Amino acid sequence: MSLKIQKAEKHMDLSSMKQLPDSYTWASVDDGYLLSCSSEPVPVINLEDPNVMKHVGHACKTWGVFHVTNHGIPKAVLDDMEASVRKLFYLPIQQKLKAARAPDGVSGYGAVRISSFFHKHMWSEGFTIIGSPYEHAKKLWPQDYKNFCEVVDKYNKEMKKLTNRLMWLVLGSLGITEGDVKWARQTQDIKEACPALQLNSYPACPDPDRAMGLAAHTDSSILTILHQNNTSGLQVQREGMGWVTVPPIKGALVVHVGDLLHILSNGLYSSVLHRAIVNRTQHRLSIAYLYGPPSNVRISPLSKLTSIVHPPLYQPVTWSEYLAMKAKYFNKTLSVLRLSAPVNGFIDLKDHKSVIVG
Numbered sequence: 585m586s587l588k589i590q591k592a593e594k595h596m597d598l599s600s601m602k603q604l605p606d607s608y609t610w611a612s613v614d615d616g617y618l619l620s621c622s623s624e625p626v627p628v629i630n631l632e633d634p635n636v637m638k639h640v641g642h643a644c645k646t647w648g649v650f651h652v653t654n655h656g657i658p659k660a661v662l663d664d665m666e667a668s669v670r671k672l673f674y675l676p677i678q679q680k681l682k683a684a685r686a687p688d689g690v691s692g693y694g695a696v697r698i699s700s701f702f703h704k705h706m707w708s709e710g711f712t713i714i715g716s717p718y719e720h721a722k723k724l725w726p727q728d729y730k731n732f733c734e735v736v737d738k739y740n741k742e743m744k745k746l747t748n749r750l751m752w753l754v755l756g757s758l759g760i761t762e763g764d765v766k767w768a769r770q771t772q773d774i775k776e777a778c779p780a781l782q783l784n785s786y787p788a789c790p791d792p793d794r795a796m797g798l799a800a801h802t803d804s805s806i807l808t809i810l811h812q813n814n815t816s817g818l819q820v821q822r823e824g825m826g827w828v829t830v831p832p833i834k835g836a837l838v839v840h841v842g843d844l845l846h847i848l849s850n851g852l853y854s855s856v857l858h859r860a861i862v863n864r865t866q867h868r869l870s871i872a873y874l875y876g877p878p879s880n881v882r883i884s885p886l887s888k889l890t891s892i893v894h895p896p897l898y899q900p901v902t903w904s905e906y907l908a909m910k911a912k913y914f915n916k917t918l919s920v921l922r923l924s925a926p927v928n929g930f931i932d933l934k935d936h937k938s939v940i941v942g
């Protein structure tokens with residue numbers, strides 16, 4: 585296939601395709617795993633529950649993913665954001681390409697960033713926002729960008745409040761207090777922590793069993809908060825169960841344990857391997873808020889969680905260093921950062937080396 589074709593295909597208008605092109609056809613979306621009709625659903629945690637910290641700790645340890653209800657984010661903020669995301673992805677492809685991500689850039693419109701690790705294209709489009717969406721929004725809607733920027737700002741503010749709350753629940757469940765992680769206390773009111781907002785669009789697909797919306801990956805964040813529209817597609821991998829669907833629950837949000845929490849917790853809370861599949865009739869949208877530490881902070885296993893018996897398992901790393909490594913090693917990044925094995929060896933259950941790519 586010539587590079588020219590590859591490039592053109594990268595920007596195909598998925599919603600107008602009547603057949604799945606070969607370059608989008610995956611050998612098997614099931615990868616040989618059981619597709620779970622799991623009797624055990626992903627935990628749903630009511631943030632108003634008096635035992636919320638215990639539930640959060642248990643969910644992080646067992647699943648690495650959970651739904652939250654009573655999270656305090658006004659419905660209007662979620663609805664407005666979803667409507668704005670829909671408006672963005674419904675723009676004609678030529679208009680969206682005006683805000684295309686630069687080849688070496690991070691923000692803007694384009695294929696999902698993990699595409700480069702796979703031989704086949706994914707059935708999705710993405711739009712990444714870091715900081716203000718102003719520059720890209722102005723390219724998309726030269727006269728009418730303000731509303732989008734306001735909606736995104738409001739959404740980011742609410743997500744920031746929620747991630748702070750969740751962060752302390754997660755750390756508290758590990759026996760960590762504010763004094764143990766000063767930077768986490770500081771990020772409550774500083775601008776330094778620079779979260780990313782990843783907007784994903786998965787148009788209805790003519791051959792969903794052979795297409796992949798977003799291939800299996802873990803998030804590089806500490807925590808990710810995901811809002812999905814009313815269409816299923818998110819799946820997480822659970823030991824012994826295979827891929828388990830995380831169906832949308834009205835008004836609830838999904839929380840993922842990311843790689844940096846895996847490191848902070850010295851592997852006690854493993855980042856969750858997840859993917860998005862597509863369907864024949866409905867257009868699915870998702871909005872992922874990826875929360876990480878301020879850029880100058882080195883993340884390493886929290887000293888309270890390590891001892892001679894439980895030595896630190898990972899080297900210290902900043903978020904930007906981690907992202908650079910992830911761009912190189914993808915699902916092997918955690919094992920690259922892993923310190924040498926103890927004498928009797930260990931098995932990193934979430935090493936994800938077995939992930940079949942492409």
Ligand SMILES: O=C(O)CCC(=O)C(=O)O
Binds near residue numbers: 818
């Ligand atoms: O669309 C989804 O449900 C998953 C999105 C996701 O995993 C991501 O943006 O990192």
Ligand SMILES: [Fe+2]
Binds near residue numbers: 801802803858872
């Ligand atoms: Fe993700």
